[in-house]
Amino acid sequence: MISITLPQWLTLTSLPPLGIIAVTLVIGYVLFEVAFFFHYEWQLVPRANRISSRPPAPYRDYSNVEDRGKLLLRILDRLGERIPARGDNINDAQNITDKKVDAASDIYYNFIESWFQKKREDVHYEKFSEQFDMATLDGGLCPPPPAMMRMAWSSLGRNASTDDDSNKSSRSSDSLLALDGESSNGESDNIMQKKECNDIANDNETINHEKKKLNTDRIQKGNMNEFLSWAFFGVPFSAVQSTPSVQTALDDLYIILQTRTGLSFEPGSNPNYKPRSFTFEEVKSMYRPFFVYASVALMRMIANCILFVMGFRPYSCKRGLVYWHRPAKQRRGGPPIGSPFLFFHGIAPGGYAPYLPMIFFGILKDQLSHQYRDVFLFENKPVSYALCFEALSEEDTIQGVLEAIQTHLASSPSGNTLTLCGHSFGSCQLTWMSKAPEIKNRIRALILIDPVTILLSEPDVVVNFLYTRHELEDSRGNSNSWSGRLIRFFNETKIQLVASSEMFIEYYLRRNFAWYNSEIWLQDIPNDVNVVVCLAERDEIVNTSKIEMHLACHNSRVSREVSERITSDGPLIETIIWKDVGHAHCVSNPERWSDIHHALRKIESQTQK
Numbered sequence: 367m368i369s370i371t372l373p374q375w376l377t378l379t380s381l382p383p384l385g386i387i388a389v390t391l392v393i394g395y396v397l398f399e400v401a402f403f404f405h406y407e408w409q410l411v412p413r414a415n416r417i418s419s420r421p422p423a424p425y426r427d428y429s430n431v432e433d434r435g436k437l438l439l440r441i442l443d444r445l446g447e448r449i450p451a452r453g454d455n456i457n458d459a460q461n462i463t464d465k466k467v468d469a470a471s472d473i474y475y476n477f478i479e480s481w482f483q484k485k486r487e488d489v490h491y492e493k494f495s496e497q498f499d500m501a502t503l504d505g506g507l508c509p510p511p512p513a514m515m516r517m518a519w520s521s522l523g524r525n526a527s528t529d530d531d532s533n534k535s536s537r538s539s540d541s542l543l544a545l546d547g548e549s550s551n552g553e554s555d556n557i558m559q560k561k562e563c564n565d566i567a568n569d570n571e572t573i574n575h576e577k578k579k580l581n582t583d584r585i586q587k588g589n590m591n592e593f594l595s596w597a598f599f600g601v602p603f604s605a606v607q608s609t610p611s612v613q614t615a616l617d618d619l620y621i622i623l624q625t626r627t628g629l630s631f632e633p634g635s636n637p638n639y640k641p642r643s644f645t646f647e648e649v650k651s652m653y654r655p656f657f658v659y660a661s662v663a664l665m666r667m668i669a670n671c672i673l674f675v676m677g678f679r680p681y682s683c684k685r686g687l688v689y690w691h692r693p694a695k696q697r698r699g700g701p702p703i704g705s706p707f708l709f710f711h712g713i714a715p716g717g718y719a720p721y722l723p724m725i726f727f728g729i730l731k732d733q734l735s736h737q738y739r740d741v742f743l744f745e746n747k748p749v750s751y752a753l754c755f756e757a758l759s760e761e762d763t764i765q766g767v768l769e770a771i772q773t774h775l776a777s778s779p780s781g782n783t784l785t786l787c788g789h790s791f792g793s794c795q796l797t798w799m800s801k802a803p804e805i806k807n808r809i810r811a812l813i814l815i816d817p818v819t820i821l822l823s824e825p826d827v828v829v830n831f832l833y834t835r836h837e838l839e840d841s842r843g844n845s846n847s848w849s850g851r852l853i854r855f856f857n858e859t860k861i862q863l864v865a866s867s868e869m870f871i872e873y874y875l876r877r878n879f880a881w882y883n884s885e886i887w888l889q890d891i892p893n894d895v896n897v898v899v900c901l902a903e904r905d906e907i908v909n910t911s912k913i914e915m916h917l918a919c920h921n922s923r924v925s926r927e928v929s930e931r932i933t934s935d936g937p938l939i940e941t942i943i944w945k946d947v948g949h950a951h952c953v954s955n956p957e958r959w960s961d962i963h964h965a966l967r968k969i970e971s972q973t974q975k
Contacts, residue, residue: 439622587635666717688747706740707787708767709721813898820885
């Protein structure tokens, strides 16, 4: 019999007791990670990819299918604010071209097209979703160029082939003129006649090519059927066809598009266009070892211990909402210093944990001391790197917040005035609160930090977060510059690694996120509510320049209505723009904390007068 003798360093008996324990723990951990990997691939991924044919939530403000046209009209009216006066040369500011563009049809069509993935023949993508057309969608990863410049680029791109042909014709004409001095008049006439015939033939061929390209390079009705069915009814087009009332409502949307925008769509379906119906798509997650989730759980545990020492206590509502609360300390000779502060975190590892320094050492410091006001920290587990598929609905969240208010603020003199603060995805919960009849009348201030909820019906947030792009131009229009590539690499890597590729975050967004209920319309906010919007200039998710223009337009309209003594729709919005920083930069920057602190201090000093 052959016996194998292992080296002494391979035997556990040669190790000291602590070494044996360490090796055992390492082997056990590796085996556990292997088991978790197979559980992830065989159990979690298939569950996450169960696609439902029903809407993620009922349409709150448009419960009847006949009312979905009102939502479309509202979006079109907002787009109409960007249309310059007809007949104006919108390219004068850039002096790029003298051609006058029909800006109205461009804006409406480009908006619709930006909700589609467009497969371009001149670019090879690893995945169909990895396309990006800068001419039709404002980029969020790098500062987008001015709107007029984009439209000029689009026009130049469409006319490139025609310009090339014109240049070739000019060069050919120069050659023929040079020959004219060396040839006889008869030969010259023959050459000129041949040239004219060739030019006519080339022009006809170019026109036919452009017409063919125009017909094949546009969205067709089949594409629109899929998009409108998803966006305004939350179901596939096949489900719309089987329900006469929904089919009638869909036909009404086409009538609205025709009458309000002048857009019509040819029959058929263009295979180069695919709608970004993200709730019908599979989860595109990246595997993370269990160690990552365990580390986040440890961070959350440490944060919970800190909150407990600070006097906070955890609570769980009947419908599942979890939150931490600390009552206000009573001041000598007076009530609490400020209104109750309710915070909703964004998509972040650990949920509210990374925000604690910003809240207690920034927003609520000094005169706004958190010790003399009730503070609530609400948790949203599926977007916090928790192993959790169970997402709370809008109704569950509202009822949970209402239960928390009634439990802790029923006898408080400040219980009828609330300050709500939300970062990034937490701004969606603020939208829900502002729509809830039981809560909206209590709101005194809304603080939206890096909000994704403004202009949510536009595709910027969805594209920047859920879709990957390899062809993205920087602010100078040069996608091949080293600076553009470097910025794009770091920004995309940060968003993808930290948030957008995580299993449970993707599941929440692709299966439970109702964009139509989460968009905040500024004119719907009560006039007596103070609103502060904080934006990062180089936000990788939110299109800051577009939102800034929207806020300026809203404030201009409200100021005009107030001066004319007309009841305004919505309050004036205070806007804070942080220069040269990206999304969530404020969470770790004390200078940004001070900006929010001073804005809140200004609001409370005005309301106390």
